[in-house]
Each structure stands twice: as structure tokens, then as C-alpha cells.
Amino acid sequence: MLSSASTPVPAAITAHYGSPGLERVQQWRSLVARLQGQPVPVQLAGVNDFFNRLDFVDDIDVWRQEDYWATPIEFLGIGRGDCEEFALAKYLTLRELGVPDAQLRLHYVKYVPYNQFHMVLSWAAAPQQMPVILDNIDKTIEAATSRRDLIPIYSFNGSNLWTSTAGGQEASVGDSGRLSRWEDWQVRVRGGVMHTP
Numbered sequence: 001m002l003s004s005a006s007t008p009v010p011a012a013i014t015a016h017y018g019s020p021g022l023e024r025v026q027q028w029r030s031l032v033a034r035l036q037g038q039p040v041p042v043q044l045a046g047v048n049d050f051f052n053r054l055d056f057v058d059d060i061d062v063w064r065q066e067d068y069w070a071t072p073i074e075f076l077g078i079g080r081g082d083c084e085e086f087a088l089a090k091y092l093t094l095r096e097l098g099v100p101d102a103q104l105r106l107h108y109v110k111y112v113p114y115n116q117f118h119m120v121l122s123w124a125a126a127p128q129q130m131p132v133i134l135d136n137i138d139k140t141i142e143a144a145t146s147r148r149d150l151i152p153i154y155s156f157n158g159s160n161l162w163t164s165t166a167g168g169q170e171a172s173v174g175d176s177g178r179l180s181r182w183e184d185w186q187v188r189v190r191g192g193v194m195h196t197p
Helices: 010-035 040-051 071-076 081-094 180-192
Strands: 104-111 118-124 132-134 149-157 160-164 168-175
Touching: 010 040, 010 071, 010 081, 040 081, 040 132, 071 081, 081 104, 081 118, 118 149, 149 168
Parallel strands: none
Antiparallel strands: 104 118, 104 149, 118 132, 149 160, 160 168
16 A cells, blocks of 8 residues: 655755645645544545645646646645646645545546546446546535546556456456556655655
């Protein structure tokens, strides 16, 4: 399991991101403490609402890269990010709250209204259950069947990778370790790495 237990000390966070960045990280740690032991729907809502308060800004405008997956500390430190930052931070936080990896998936989708690629997080209590979507564009947690604005491409979690086929079916294509950005992100989270734009 990933853990943000390797959260850098407050002085290091302040040195990288200033007092506002430290305050956001401390609010995150307080959120995790407050939601510990709560029912999963309460955890989903709390985590979704918390991160959706941050600003959406494209990676090229923040990191001067086309696609950079910031860690939650980096995301909270600078207070802005794109869809991957929102989805990944929600994923890690829910994992820390004890939500099983098998119930969570990060989905790479096409967002139809803007004809652009997008990432969202889903949760389902069981594989046969309809998942709900946590998103930074449509901030309401809704069943996946209600999100006709999203076309699935592939999904992954801490152990598996699936591709979406015609008709909305999914096919397992192996281990999520095949995704280099995912592997790099996990290493940086575990190491408490903090980059600045």
C-alpha cells in the first residue's frame, strides 16, 4: 500500500511551498484523521470535496511539462494541478483511510464536451457493483452510468491494468506496473520527493 507517512517535515514543506502550502498539507492530514473509521460514502464525499477546492491548471502552465503527475504533497504545496493530480491525490487519501485497492480505479477517459483526455477516480464496493465517479470537473459523485460525458479508455489501480473495449466492457491486460508514470509517481510518493515548478 502507498502511504504518505513519509510526509516531509513541516520546515521542509514550508521551505519548498511557503506557509500556504504547509497549511494545505496540514489540512489534508487533519482530514485523514477526521475521516478515519467513517463509512466509505462519507470518506468519498469528504475527500472529493477537499481536493476539489484546489485550482485546476494545466501541467504546462505549472510544471512547464506536457504531462507531470505531481504527488499529493506537491499538489497541495502549490495548490493547483490538472486532472491527474486531483484523481491521484483522492486515490492515495482513500487508500490511507483503508479503502481497499480492489475497490478503487483510476480511469483515463475522454471528456466528450471538451474532446480532451481526462482522469477520474472510481469506487465500487464489489466488482459487480456499478462504480461511482469522483471528478474535478463534475464535482458531484455520481454513478458511472450517469456520466455519459466520459468515454473510458483504460483504468488501473495499485496492481492491475484494464483496457476498455467497444460496448463499455473491460479487459485485463496485466499489471499496472507497466505504466511508467504510475511507477514514477509511486516512487516519489514513498520517498517524500518534493519538486517545485
